[in-house]
Amino acid sequence: MTTLLGLSGSLRAQSSNRKLINAAAQIFAPDRYIAGNLRLPLYDGDIETAQGIPAEVQTLADHIRVADAVIISTPEYNKALSGVLKNALDWVSRTDGNPWQDKPVAIMSAAAGRSGGERAQFSLRLAMVAFRPQLLHGPEMMLADSNNQFDAEGHLVNDRARKTLTALMADLRALTTP
Numbered sequence: 746m747t748t749l750l751g752l753s754g755s756l757r758a759q760s761s762n763r764k765l766i767n768a769a770a771q772i773f774a775p776d777r778y779i780a781g782n783l784r785l786p787l788y789d790g791d792i793e794t795a796q797g798i799p800a801e802v803q804t805l806a807d808h809i810r811v812a813d814a815v816i817i818s819t820p821e822y823n824k825a826l827s828g829v830l831k832n833a834l835d836w837v838s839r840t841d842g843n844p845w846q847d848k849p850v851a852i853m854s855a856a857a858g859r860s861g862g863e864r865a866q867f868s869l870r871l872a873m874v875a876f877r878p879q880l881l882h883g884p885e886m887m888l889a890d891s892n893n894q895f896d897a898e899g900h901l902v903n904d905r906a907r908k909t910l911t912a913l914m915a916d917l918r919a920l921t922t923p
Contacts, residue, residue: 747921749775750812754819754830754865756784759899761855761891762818765910768901769816769853769886772914779808781833788835802836809837809844813921815878818853821865826872834872845876849920851913853886855894861887879920884912 751766770778785802786792792799798806809815819826837844852869854862866887873880886909888894894903901907 754827806840821862825868855888855891861889
């Protein structure tokens with residue numbers, strides 16, 4: 746039984762990154778899919794000291810730990826990954842153990858601009874290095890002009906992007922197969 750966790754760096758329900766994760770999950774076809782919740786309090790060492798790890802952070806860490814693979818999609822905000830995603834990474838880094846250790850992870854991005862979130866992916870890769878996951882290096886899935894790449898039902902309509910996404914999910918699936 747394969748469990749796939751999806752983490753969207755955008756909180757909007759209709760975000761292009763959430764739609765891209767949904768398309769990836771359909772292609773990957775896991776037995777179980779979990780949409781990770783990144784609606785977390787801002788990391789604050791005083792909160793951690795006074796109250797410990799918030800329950801929703803521990804739940805996210807537990808979801809990472811039990812997942813066979815993780816897909817992360819981030820928008821590009823001011824030439825970097827989203828603050829929501831960075832905050833989640835910061836909080837999870839404070840939990841016991843390292844749920845990311847050796848975890849197969851595929852990174853994607855969807856952005857309104859012409860680079861499709863290339864700089865966001867670069868900054869996300871840098872942020873992930875310390876956790877030592879099995880980051881896939883390619884194919885790089887960067888969806889430019891993302892607001893125009895999905896139909897009214899949220900399906901990816903760009904054939905070239907679908908081919909890249911299919912190849913990325915095949916590589917991720919290969920890392921989860923014994």
